Amino acid sequence: MVDCRRAFTIRERKRKGSVRTPKKVINAMDGVTLTVHQGEIFGLLGPNACGKTTTLRCLSTLDCPDAGDIRIFGLDARAHPDIARQVIGVVEQSAGVDKVLTGREHLQLFAGLNHIPRERAARNIAYLIEVLHLTEFIDRQTGTYSGGVVRRLDIALGLLNNPGLLILDEPTVGLDLASRAVIWDVLRAVRDGGGTIILTSHYLEEVEYLADRVAIMDRGNILAVGTPSSLKSAVGxxxxxxxxxxxxxxxxxxxxxxxxxxxxxxxxxxxxxxxxxxxxxxxxxxxxxxxxxxxxxxxxxxxxxxxxxxxxxPSLGDVYLQATGSVLGDVDQAAKAARNAVQMRKESMR
Ligand SMILES: Nc1ncnc2c1ncn2[C@@H]1O[C@H](COP(=O)(O)OP(=O)(O)OP(=O)(O)O)[C@@H](O)[C@H]1O
Ligand SMILES: [Mg+2]
The missing domain is CATH 3.30.70.100 (Alpha-Beta Plaits)
Known part of the structure; x- marks a missing residue:
């Protein structure tokens, strides 16, 4: 359960001269209230800069809200972030892998850092390599991986600790359909095994296919919440x-x-x-x-x-249109995919 606010104060810098613009406040989460049920996939849908990542970062205790409450399986996550982290798996928006290590070394290192008993770690690693179709890549340095393979490794890392709550920020952005399908299957299997998942996405069809319930977010606010079918029939x-x-x-x-x-x-x-x-x-x-x-x-x-x-x-796109007055369009998605490609190219040159 999330019920909080988060604002950022920024100051834009002029290119030349010493003129400083006044401070600007961005309400990234303007009183976001969400309850995710145990055993469901919950999709957070919204355009660029609407506050999805901020919401997930607050929920995963990586960022601190200015005010409000976060409860994870009843635990006050703001008061006890260390305990909360033990039941959360997080896959952040941008991949953070070390290029020199192999995929397997990442998994083993992560298992060690999280004190996962050796046998359980070995079992989980073997399972995740198989279901995420990583066998052919796992003993290569991650610097040689394509974006889709890095993303699958990210998801393996998020799942390694059998988290009760898996938090994923745009798990499939910029990936081809085959890579997305592999990830979708794994996430559904986690949910069917009783796991709880909250994910953000720009892809309407992804949310429609995966999510048991959806929230539509815009400019720091939640505009609509419900199952995809109830939201669609409400549009009528x-x-x-x-x-x-x-x-x-x-x-x-x-x-x-x-x-x-x-x-x-x-x-x-x-x-x-x-x-x-x-x-x-x-x-x-x-x-x-x-x-x-x-x-x-x-x-x-x-x-x-x-x-x-x-x-x-009506489709989920129409629900989105009615809630926000705009289309969650190809323009957004293309911009995002292009940004990701540039980021990956830069990283691979480092
Ligand atoms: N550390 C920060 N400092 C200043 N502003 C920030 C910071 N993090 C986020 N913001 C601002 O908060 C708003 C919400 O950002 P957020 O990253 O949550 O959006 P998002 O919905 O995840 O967008 P995207 O789809 O592009 O990933 C944006 O206007 C962003 O510029
Ligand atoms: Mg984001």
């Missing part, structure tokens, strides 16, 4: 994607999106730049009438023929 209605032209001008798309909301046809409508300025709308009604109402508004706005039109039941 129909989701519509409209492409006015193959490459629509953003102003045109915006005008039609505004008209859909102003006329009371859509509860929300935004322009998705990642989809050639397509309009993504959530329409209150269902069936033929709802679709016809949308088409009528688009025609009246000056678009008798559309390039593309599709409709479906």
């Amino acid at each position: 209605g129909t989701r519509v994607t409209i492409r006015l032209e193959e490459f629509t001008a953003v102003g045109d798309a915006q005008r039609v999106a505004t008209a859909l909301v102003d006329r009371g046809v859509a509860t929300s409508a935004i322009v998705n730049e990642g989809l050639g300025n397509a309009i993504e709308a959530v329409v209150s009604g269902v069936g033929k009438d709802a679709v016809e109402a949308v088409v009528a508004v688009v025609r009246a706005a000056g678009w008798p023929e559309m390039f593309g039109f599709s409709h479906s039941r």
Whole structure:
């Protein structure tokens, strides 16, 4: 259970001269209240800088909230961080492996540091190497690993101590589908064995597939919590994607999106730049009438023929859209993956 606040005070530096800007306060966790049930996978979904990592760092006792309460299996984690750490496994957002050591040496070192009895450590290491498909890499120096293999080793390290609570910050960002699937299988097996997992993600399909419950976070706040299906049915209605032209001008798309909301046809409508300025709308009604109402508004706005039109039941993306007013889009994901690739390249050159 997390119920706390965390703000950072920063001062931006000017490039030239000695002018100092006033201090700026960032409310990374603006009163985040979350309860994760034992034996579930809980997904924290949100855009860049919304406070996911800060929440997980506070929960894993790596950062200290300014105020509030953190209880892990009933234990006051702020008062007893050392005890709390014994039941937590943490996989941080950026990998922290030593390039000179092999994967196996990392696992053995970690087992020693955590005083895991030798036999149990050997058993766990053998199991994790197998389920995370690490056999072929485990006796090579980690400096030679690809990003996906490093991530799998990170997860093995997080799981080595059989933690009651596993905390993962974007475990699969930038990985190919095969690597992600390996990680998903392992996480589901941990949950099915009674483990509790909290993870952050940018990938809607990942959260949909893995999480028993989801929280949508934006600007330091939790906007919605529930099972993916309950959140989707709460959105209700129909989701519509409209492409006015193959490459629509953003102003045109915006005008039609505004008209859909102003006329009371859509509860929300935004322009998705990642989809050639397509309009993504959530329409209150269902069936033929709802679709016809949308088409009528688009025609009246000056678009008798559309390039593309599709409709479906609400997705987790629509839940996100309704909660935050934006799309957790490809733009975010691409920026993140690119950042990761640059980071990895830099690290491999060191
Ligand atoms: N140590 C710090 N000092 C100053 N500001 C910080 C610090 N850590 C985080 N922040 C700020 O707090 C806000 C939340 O950051 P956080 O890392 O929790 O976001 P996030 O949701 O994990 O983002 P991302 O998806 O990019 O990983 C951001 O505005 C960030 O700049
Ligand atoms: Mg983060």
